[in-house]
Amino acid sequence: MTSTAVEAQPDSSMVEVHGIEKYFGHNHVLRGVDLEVHRREAVMIIGRSGSGKTTLLRCINFLEEPTAGWVEVDGLRVDADPLHARSRSHREQIRQLRMRAGMLFQDFNLFPHMTAVQNCIEAPMRVSGLSRAEAVELADRYLARVGLIDKRDEHPSRLSGGQKQRVAIARALCMEPKVLMFDEPTSALDPELIGEVLGVMEDLAHEGTTMVVVTHEMHFAREAADRVIFMDDGLIVEEGPPEQVLNDPHDDRTRQFLRRFLDQDIADEEHSHPTA
Amino acid sequence: MSQSQQAQIAFEAEHPTSIVDRIEAAQDRARLSFRVQFALVWLFIITLILVGLYAGGRIEPGWLAKQAPYILGGIWITILVSVASIALALVLALLGALGRISSNPMVYAVASFYVSLVRGTPLLVQIFIIYFALPQVGLVLPPIPSGIIALGFNYGAYMTEIFRAGIQAVPRGQREAAQALGMPEPHIFRRIVLPQAVRIVIPAVGNEFVAMIKDSSLVSVITVQELLWRARQVGTRDARSIQAFLVAALVYWILTIIFSFFQERLERRMARSER
Numbered sequence: 001m002t003s004t005a006v007e008a009q010p011d012s013s014m015v016e017v018h019g020i021e022k023y024f025g026h027n028h029v030l031r032g033v034d035l036e037v038h039r040r041e042a043v044m045i046i047g048r049s050g051s052g053k054t055t056l057l058r059c060i061n062f063l064e065e066p067t068a069g070w071v072e073v074d075g076l077r078v079d080a081d082p083l084h085a086r087s088r089s090h091r092e093q094i095r096q097l098r099m100r101a102g103m104l105f106q107d108f109n110l111f112p113h114m115t116a117v118q119n120c121i122e123a124p125m126r127v128s129g130l131s132r133a134e135a136v137e138l139a140d141r142y143l144a145r146v147g148l149i150d151k152r153d154e155h156p157s158r159l160s161g162g163q164k165q166r167v168a169i170a171r172a173l174c175m176e177p178k179v180l181m182f183d184e185p186t187s188a189l190d191p192e193l194i195g196e197v198l199g200v201m202e203d204l205a206h207e208g209t210t211m212v213v214v215t216h217e218m219h220f221a222r223e224a225a226d227r228v229i230f231m232d233d234g235l236i237v238e239e240g241p242p243e244q245v246l247n248d249p250h251d252d253r254t255r256q257f258l259r260r261f262l263d264q265d266i267a268d269e270e271h272s273h274p275t276a
Numbered sequence: 277m278s279q280s281q282q283a284q285i286a287f288e289a290e291h292p293t294s295i296v297d298r299i300e301a302a303q304d305r306a307r308l309s310f311r312v313q314f315a316l317v318w319l320f321i322i323t324l325i326l327v328g329l330y331a332g333g334r335i336e337p338g339w340l341a342k343q344a345p346y347i348l349g350g351i352w353i354t355i356l357v358s359v360a361s362i363a364l365a366l367v368l369a370l371l372g373a374l375g376r377i378s379s380n381p382m383v384y385a386v387a388s389f390y391v392s393l394v395r396g397t398p399l400l401v402q403i404f405i406i407y408f409a410l411p412q413v414g415l416v417l418p419p420i421p422s423g424i425i426a427l428g429f430n431y432g433a434y435m436t437e438i439f440r441a442g443i444q445a446v447p448r449g450q451r452e453a454a455q456a457l458g459m460p461e462p463h464i465f466r467r468i469v470l471p472q473a474v475r476i477v478i479p480a481v482g483n484e485f486v487a488m489i490k491d492s493s494l495v496s497v498i499t500v501q502e503l504l505w506r507a508r509q510v511g512t513r514d515a516r517s518i519q520a521f522l523v524a525a526l527v528y529w530i531l532t533i534i535f536s537f538f539q540e541r542l543e544r545r546m547a548r549s550e551r
Contacts, residue, residue, distance in 0.1 A: 086379070099458035103456040105452070105453060
């Protein structure tokens with residue numbers, strides 16, 4: 001691997017995003033985003049819906065082909081090539097990139113025709129070339145880590161939303177990715193199930209997993225983020241340590257966004273404890 | 277223990293035969309009564325037809341006993357033709373569907389041409405072309421293979437669209453999750469999309485098979501000695517067409533009922549195990 005020299009420096013970058021632009025038709029969704037994520041860093045991206053944060057995440061692993069710019073994950077750089085997006089060499093590069101960058105989705109996307117453990121071993125067996133025994137061992141280890149080893153033989157239909165997302169996390173971990181990307185991982189969950197997913201994510205962050213998380217959970221960002229990024233209208237408007245961005249934002253748009261969220265939070269609290 | 281559970285226990289203590297049990301019993305009675313009436317009406321209609329035919333002198337048990345075994349012998353040909361045709365149709369439909377979702381213009385064009393041509397012409401014409409017209413260009417096929425090819429091609433075109441719709445009905449997120457794990461495209465199709473598409477299309481494919489059992493009777497026109505062909509032979513020869521065709525109709529009906537029964541069970545089992 002070419003990355004051994006880089007790995008020696010703990011502070012070097014794991015993900016580098018340069019000049020990413022994305023058009024949907026004539027709609028300019030990302031307007032030249034630069035982002036660097038260091039090894040062992042947990043970065044949380046916040047912002048209004050429509051600000052481009054999900055699109056940015058999907059451009060990093062090329063689920064959306066960027067219109068311009070490039071992405072580098074752990075030493076592998078892939079340039080946006082929208083005119084030859086379907087060429088074989090470009091597809092293969094993207095596939096290599098995706099193996100380094102695990103992704104979690106809002107609605108989990110577990111494979112419904114497979115049990116939890118089958119969900120976890122499919123890619124390691126067919127993509128990483130592990131034997132079934134090796135893949136199962138790996139899957140059991142990560143299922144245990146997300147606290148679901150006793151559900152290993154259940155189909156997704158028999159799991160709660162929170163359990164599904166935790167299996168999805170185990171499935172992503174089984175590819176031993178260099179970075180985990182979360183796209184609003186708790187947005188589809190009932191309120192009482194959010195905590196178990198955030199708990200697993202917080203553990204991962206504390207253990208030094210490199211993470212990029214798009215989220216609306218401000219408390220979680222405050223607790224678990226090393227850096228918070230605020231996006232608006234296809235650009236990164238403000239970034240910094242969570243205390244600074246969340247408590248003392250410099251930009252007007254960040255302030256506005258957070259004020260609205262804070263109001264909502266207070267309203268929620270009053271709602272959930274009517275007798276307190 | 278939640279408040280509502282406590283409330284229910286308190287309620288049941290006060291009311292020995294709870295309203296819940298009484299509602300359930302009433303629903304059971306209504307269901308049973310519905311079924312009994314259903315069976316009675318069917319029995320009545322069938323009896324009416326049989327009595328009518330018998331009274332009119334149209335049913336002769338002696339003739340039936342002698343000729344029915346010959347007609348019933350055609351069941352096996354009917355089943356053979358249906359099963360072989362549906363197997364051929366499944367293969368063609370999978371290829372056709374792959375073509376219809378392909379981004380390669382030539383592949384897409386060929387698949388679309390096949391679907392358009394076959395769906396735009398009558399099945400009977402297709403059977404005639406394969407059996408009577410192909411020999412003129414030197415391609416002579418025996419009746420049974422001709423029939424299987426004609427039916428398979430025809431149903432393959434209809435099922436192409438069923439398969440295509442089934443593949444496209446698999447949520448996009450499934451593909452994306454597999455892509456995000458680094459799976460190569462052929463693998464994603466074979467292991468993630470196709471198994472889910474198959475589950476989606478099973479009811480529709482089952483309906484096609486029921487239709488196939490009935491449409492297999494069309495190959496009697498090219499001398500395949502299946503149910504209908506045999507019924508017509510003896511019916512015409514002995515001037516007993518009503519009885520002969522009645523036997524054939526009854527057999528088709530029973531075959532489809534039996535198949536539908538298994539189809540329903542399969543669907544129920546699939547619905548239970550996944551999702």
